[in-house]
Amino acid sequence: MASMRVLKLGLCAALCLSAFACGGGGGSTAGGPPPPPPPTNNTASVIVDEGPSNASVNTLFTSVTVCAPGSTTNCQTIDHIQVDTGSYGLRLLAQVLTLTLPVETLANGDSLAECTEFVDGFSWGPVATADIQIAGETAHSLPVQVIGDSRFTNIPANCSGTGLTEEDTVMAFGANGIVGVGPFELDCGDCDTVMHGLYYDCAATSCTDTTVPDNLQVPNPVTHFAADNNGVIVVLPSVAAGGASNVMGSLIFGIDTQSDNASGTQTVLTVDDNSELLMMFNGSSFANSFIDSGSNGIFFADSSITTCTAPPNDPTSQIVNFYCPASTLTLPITIQGMNGIMTNNLTFDVGNAITMLESNFDAFPQLAGTIPPGNAGTFDYGLPFFYGKRVAVAVQGATTKAGTGPYIAF
Amino acid sequence: MPIFQSNDFKGAALGVAALIAALIPHVASATLGQPEITVQTDVELAHATIKSSEDRTAYRVHEIQMPSGTVLREFVAPNGNVFAVAWQGPTRPDLRQVLGQYFGSFGSTPRSKFSDRRHVQIQQGDLVLQSGGHMRALSGRAYLQSAIPSGVNLGDLH
Numbered sequence: 001m002a003s004m005r006v007l008k009l010g011l012c013a014a015l016c017l018s019a020f021a022c023g024g025g026g027g028s029t030a031g032g033p034p035p036p037p038p039p040t041n042n043t044a045s046v047i048v049d050e051g052p053s054n055a056s057v058n059t060l061f062t063s064v065t066v067c068a069p070g071s072t073t074n075c076q077t078i079d080h081i082q083v084d085t086g087s088y089g090l091r092l093l094a095q096v097l098t099l100t101l102p103v104e105t106l107a108n109g110d111s112l113a114e115c116t117e118f119v120d121g122f123s124w125g126p127v128a129t130a131d132i133q134i135a136g137e138t139a140h141s142l143p144v145q146v147i148g149d150s151r152f153t154n155i156p157a158n159c160s161g162t163g164l165t166e167e168d169t170v171m172a173f174g175a176n177g178i179v180g181v182g183p184f185e186l187d188c189g190d191c192d193t194v195m196h197g198l199y200y201d202c203a204a205t206s207c208t209d210t211t212v213p214d215n216l217q218v219p220n221p222v223t224h225f226a227a228d229n230n231g232v233i234v235v236l237p238s239v240a241a242g243g244a245s246n247v248m249g250s251l252i253f254g255i256d257t258q259s260d261n262a263s264g265t266q267t268v269l270t271v272d273d274n275s276e277l278l279m280m281f282n283g284s285s286f287a288n289s290f291i292d293s294g295s296n297g298i299f300f301a302d303s304s305i306t307t308c309t310a311p312p313n314d315p316t317s318q319i320v321n322f323y324c325p326a327s328t329l330t331l332p333i334t335i336q337g338m339n340g341i342m343t344n345n346l347t348f349d350v351g352n353a354i355t356m357l358e359s360n361f362d363a364f365p366q367l368a369g370t371i372p373p374g375n376a377g378t379f380d381y382g383l384p385f386f387y388g389k390r391v392a393v394a395v396q397g398a399t400t401k402a403g404t405g406p407y408i409a410f
Numbered sequence: 411m412p413i414f415q416s417n418d419f420k421g422a423a424l425g426v427a428a429l430i431a432a433l434i435p436h437v438a439s440a441t442l443g444q445p446e447i448t449v450q451t452d453v454e455l456a457h458a459t460i461k462s463s464e465d466r467t468a469y470r471v472h473e474i475q476m477p478s479g480t481v482l483r484e485f486v487a488p489n490g491n492v493f494a495v496a497w498q499g500p501t502r503p504d505l506r507q508v509l510g511q512y513f514g515s516f517g518s519t520p521r522s523k524f525s526d527r528r529h530v531q532i533q534q535g536d537l538v539l540q541s542g543g544h545m546r547a548l549s550g551r552a553y554l555q556s557a558i559p560s561g562v563n564l565g566d567l568h
Contacts, residue, residue: 055523086528087545117502118527119541119548163505163513164530164541174525180545189500189546196478196501274547292544296526299542318522321531357523369524372531372540372551380528380542 039258041136042228046236048247048363048383052080053174057362058296058383060084060234062251064179065133066092068099069141075099080176083251084294085234085393085408086275087180088187089218090132091116091145094125095169096176101128103151104143104216111202112216113152114145115159116187121167124159125149126202127218134179137253139224143216147173156207158197178294181232181251183275183395183406185223186214223395228254230398231405233261234293238388241328241351243361247387255392255400263402266392267344268409269337275406278336279379286379291335291391291408295382297322297367298348305329307370308354322353322369333379337407348384363387441484441492442509443554449474449484449492455507458482468561469493476503480548484508485567487559494553494567500546509552512537 046062060083067075076098081090103126104112112127125147131140148168160166167173180187188198192214199217200207223229236249254261271277271290279289282302308324310317329350336342351366365387371378385391394405402409441448449472453460461475474482480499487493497503506513530541530550536557541550551567558564 055525057524059526084527116545117548118545119543119550120525120527120530157506158504161504161506161513162502163509182545184546187545190479194478197504198501275544276547288543288547290544292528294526294544295528296524299529314522318524318531321529322524353524367524369529370531371529371542378542378549382526382528 040227042253044135044251046249046251050362052170056174060293067131069129078176082175082178084180085182086292086294088182088220089180090221092177093170094146094149101130103128113200113202117162121165122162123147123167124155126152137225139221142224143218145218181222183393185219186217228257231255231394233392235390236386239363239365243364245361247363266409268403268407270339270407272338280334288377289379291381291385295380297369297382298384299369299371299380301371323350324352324354446486446490468559493557496551496568498549
């Protein structure tokens with residue numbers, strides 16, 4: 001056990017040192033103008049694979065180096081952190097975290113914890129601070145959530161009451177962590193003044209719902225980078241119609257801050273306060289639609305497309321909520337930003353999800369599923385949107401050559 | 411997006427809300443599958459307010475404004491029982507309260523190959539639970555299949 005720990009620490013230290021070397025800034029020299037600092041390495045590798053739960057499809061991952069605040073040696077690089085343009089903030093599974101990160105304290109001295117609500121469940125754990133690094137980008141004393149922390153095991157009833165599944169382990173969460181890089185800074189719009197059951201004041205034995213100042217909340221880490229902090233660009237290659245086992249791509253930080261993230265002639269669609277925009281499909285308008293790397297398919301309602309039948313050996317399979325047309329469908333869609341800009345001649349494909357399931361691939365450009373009638377105003381265009389594209393997500397207030405965030409451009 | 415039109419509104423409905431408010435204030439059991447008076451329990455426990463009550467063809471809907479900004483709608487059948495609930499807003503309501511005995515029947519579904527963080531559709535016995543959206547904008551609904559009054563369009567329950 002002890003030697004294992006030493007080995008891990010040694011490996012971490014080596015990774016961290018090399019990572020920090022990549023991101024080094026320039027020094028100044030006496031006499032004459034200082035040479036310009038070398039550009040920060042702003043590009044992280046991303047991969048679509050089956051993930052640590054061996055059960056992910058169309059799920060984008062990257063690696064993040066986490067250090068105790070102020071330390072460049074007490075560090076750990078964690079792989080398979082999901083890259084999610086549909087949420088905000090860095091969250092790490094305690095199960096894979098070998099560091100002990102300091103938990104944030106409120107003005108009254110109590111600890112701060114969070115109950116993160118994803119659609120399919122909730123994740124509970126303290127808000128801690130860490131110095132983090134992705135590619136060469138760094139953020140210091142960043143609030144991050146530590147999910148499933150053994151120091152915080154008493155889940156408040158109104159956290160678990162938000163329901164569905166507790167996702168506090170790698171297997172339940174499907175990733176070693178998640179990095180929310182959507183077009184806003186904070187994971188809650190008004191938690192500084194309104195109690196939402198998201199942030200909790202934890203005294204010795206119990207935790208209660210609380211408001212919390214913005215600077216203690218868990219932010220999109222990109223907005224706290226020293227540089228390249230106005231958004232991200234996700235670059236993924238096209239994927240064969242039938243799928244692929246792995247897809248490699250790039251997560252570029254910053255928009256118009258370096259030569260590799262310059263705006264071109266892309267379509268710029270601004271989004272509303274919920275990061276939503278308008279999609280028009282099949283003669284209907286869907287006003288609460290979104291483009292989202294954290295959705296693993298293309299989700300919309302179309303009763304004319306056959307849904308899948310659960311395989312006999314798995315009668316409760318979620319596959320029944322996906323589409324299984326006899327042959328691939330190519331369907332037109334128009335996406336319109338809040339700025340009125342519309343896409344032109346955009347189509348998407350719907351393949352047979354059972355065929356995909358049987359292929360054992362992990363990346364599927366044609367994976368599409370139903371959306372419940374209760375979400376009738378939504379078309380959710382997930383990771384398949386990103387294949388074969390360079391998609392920029394500009395944060396609120398970001399000034400770029402292509403416009404002012406929040407926007408999505410491609 | 412307006413969920414219902416004001417011309418559907420019937421004056422009697424506000425009276426119903428007031429009547430509910432006047433009834434037994436603390437009922438331990440929760441709403442889904444329970445009598446209409448438990449709507450008020452949800453309102454009180456959540457420190458919320460009934461924003462409107464409306465009679466539609468085949469059912470009545472109470473719209474509850476939560477302090478968090480989330481709107482909860484509870485649908486009452488002619489027999490006086492709540493047969494569906496739906497929510498929309500930045501955070502979910504307390505489903506343990508709102509779903510009552512049905513909460514937890516979907517407890518620990520293992521992560522299946524195609525599950526993701528944005529969609530849930532669960533059918534467990536009589537209960538159907540559907541949820542969607544993304545961080546800062548969540549929506550969903552739950553209903554009892556056997557309790558849906560005839561003539562109700564499922565697409566209207568949101």
